[in-house]
Amino acid sequence: ALDQTTEWIKESVHEELLSLSETALTPGAKNSSRPSLSPTLVLNNSYLKLLQWDYQKKELPETLMTDGARLQELTEKLNQLKMIACLSLITNNMVGAMTEGLPELAIRVKKISAVLLDGMNKETFNLKEVLNSIGVQTCVEVNKTLMERGLPALNAEVQANLVGQFSSIEEEDNPIWSLIEKRIQLYMKSLLCLPNPQKCMPAVPGGLTVVQQELEVLGSQYASIVNLNKQVYGPFYANILRKLLFSEEATGKAEASSSTN
Known part of the structure; x- marks a missing residue:
């Protein structure tokens, strides 16, 4: 039984349905009796989830067990790239x-960030402290330039503002982090297409x-x-998607029927 795999895909089905429902409710959107889901879109969305997966606490779908170590490594590297992109964006916005016109400064700051952020996915890693250090080092490099x-x-x-903004990246719902994360998700999504x-x-x-x-x-x-x-697992996914999407469609028709009665 592929219970974890089914749950993994089911989550994406629900998310895509919710997204389509919200789109249908926006002014000017064409009304349709039932949004139709693309199996490819659902599956790709499921794969994108793996880039934000908590590999320490969350069990992987059965069909991805053999890829777990590589996916975890990629996710950890991606998190570091996200952080570097955030720091670069803040620096550009502020100074x-x-x-302007000094690419070598950006390269130096990037190198400093990459070195200090090495191992940032370890539980013992003090991210706030490291971000503070990167902020201080960035100020030194900028002043030197x-x-x-x-x-x-x-x-x-x-300088205090720059260091403060660097340190705040690790806070939940940080707007810069959210922005960079969305853009990376968009990039990865386009890759899968x-x-x-x-x-x-x-x-x-x-x-x-x-x-x-690096990206x-x-x-x-x-x-x-x-x-x-x-x-390798396409036939299994097709079977799961067929069941899930047919089930969702049937549920939707039942809901539509009951609402008209």
Whole structure:
């Protein structure tokens, strides 16, 4: 029995139905008696969940057990890239105008971030403290660059603000983190829609240029795992989707029927 796999896909079915229902309720949307779900969309959405999976606490679907270690490693690397992209975006927003045209500064800050964030997925890792350190180091690098150009260093208030914004990334519902996460999900989703992502990578959304190279490599590895998994377990997924989608459709018709009576 593929109970975990069924539950994993079922979750996506419900999410996609909810999304379609919300779309149908928006002004100007065409009314339809019942939203139809794409099995491919549902399955891809399920695969995207694996990039936010808690591999320490949550059991994997049975069909992905053999890929668990690789998926966990990719997810951990992706979290680090997300963090670097967040730090870069904050830096650009705050001091980008002063350091414009200096790609070497962005590279230095990226290297510092990558080194200090190494191992960030370990439970013993003090993320807030490390983000604070990266903020301080970033201020040092920015000031050094400004002074080399004969410009005044950042004042204490700006530096404190920058460090504070860095430290706040780890807080729940941080808007910068949410934005970067959505864009990475969008990128990965577009990857799964391509027939051959290795030959033609999708465009990287704004704010992710700083990690574009790493993201493309990681995305390619992720797409390979997903596509191979689809090939091996495709018939099982088709069977589960058939049952779930037919069941959802039947439920929808019953609801529609009862509401008209």
